[in-house]
Amino acid sequence: MTPDRLSPSRRALLATPLLALPARAQPFGLRGTPQQGGFLIGRTLPGGRAALDGQALRVSPEGLFAFGFGRDHGPRATLTVNGQPQTLEVARRQWDVQHITGLPPAQVTPDAATLERIRVERERLAAVRAVDSARTGFAEGLAWPARGRISGVFGSQRVLNGQSRQPHYGLDVAGPVGTPILAAASGQVTLAAEFHFFGRLVVLDHGHGVNTLYAHLNAIHVREGQAVTRGERIADMGATGRVTGPHLHFSLSWYRVWLDPQPVLEG
Numbered sequence: 001m002t003p004d005r006l007s008p009s010r011r012a013l014l015a016t017p018l019l020a021l022p023a024r025a026q027p028f029g030l031r032g033t034p035q036q037g038g039f040l041i042g043r044t045l046p047g048g049r050a051a052l053d054g055q056a057l058r059v060s061p062e063g064l065f066a067f068g069f070g071r072d073h074g075p076r077a078t079l080t081v082n083g084q085p086q087t088l089e090v091a092r093r094q095w096d097v098q099h100i101t102g103l104p105p106a107q108v109t110p111d112a113a114t115l116e117r118i119r120v121e122r123e124r125l126a127a128v129r130a131v132d133s134a135r136t137g138f139a140e141g142l143a144w145p146a147r148g149r150i151s152g153v154f155g156s157q158r159v160l161n162g163q164s165r166q167p168h169y170g171l172d173v174a175g176p177v178g179t180p181i182l183a184a185a186s187g188q189v190t191l192a193a194e195f196h197f198f199g200r201l202v203v204l205d206h207g208h209g210v211n212t213l214y215a216h217l218n219a220i221h222v223r224e225g226q227a228v229t230r231g232e233r234i235a236d237m238g239a240t241g242r243v244t245g246p247h248l249h250f251s252l253s254w255y256r257v258w259l260d261p262q263p264v265l266e267g
């Protein structure tokens with residue numbers, strides 16, 4: 001593949017390594033910031049190998065790989081590319097505490113039947129997030145999935161009606177019902193369903209374990225198994241599931257690890 005056949009975002013990836021190994025080592029580039037919640041895209045030589053903390057990473061034939069660090073990741077990690085280990089300092093971040101009151105009690109403390117539904121839905125979501133495909137849509141860079149006001153950030157600790165809940169693992173964008181929801185990158189629809197907490201939701205697989213999730217949708221315009229392109233309208237913003245108003249809950253994950261999409265969104 002010659003450089004002039006690459007997409008602009010992929011050209012940018014090839015041209016702007018943020019970290020580099022010493023000159024004697026095999027060349028590779030990284031895009032993204034090693035920090036808690038950070039999503040990173042690497043590029044090495046075609047046929048190259050990469051591992052994070054001893055676990056092999058999927059590397060595409062053209063040398064692309066992806067990985068990330070969870071909200072509570074420790075201070076460092078070891079990235080090994082073509083046998084050369086390098087220590088990455090994983091920057092610590094401060095997370096907000098967010099209080100939300102006035103939710104219907106049934107949505108804060110679900111009954112037994114609802115708990116069973118939630119358990120089944122969690123398993124379905126875990127299964128699609130574990131998908132390990134050879135797609136490389138993740139390397140396009142993530143486009144904003146909706147226009148609107150940021151009403152919730154990644155990593156905040158939510159306190160619902162005074163009870164602590166798990167951290168918020170997404171970015172909330174508020175706007176009117178019907179606001180177009182766009183695919184953040186090319187990929188395949190792995191889930192199009194209606195869940196108790198998330199309401200109507202879509203999950204896209206962008207390859208190498210990288211997924212995006214779009215929740216509380218009003219209408220869904222795609223089907224499971226369908227391929228989508230970056231920027232394609234996949235749904236409309238809504239207020240389904242556990243919400244206090246219409247917004248998009250947008251999540252990025254790398255396999256089981258939720259990541260902060262906001263620092264890597266473009267445009």
Ligand SMILES: [Zn+2]
Pocket residue numbers: 152168170171172248249250
């Ligand atoms: Zn949210």
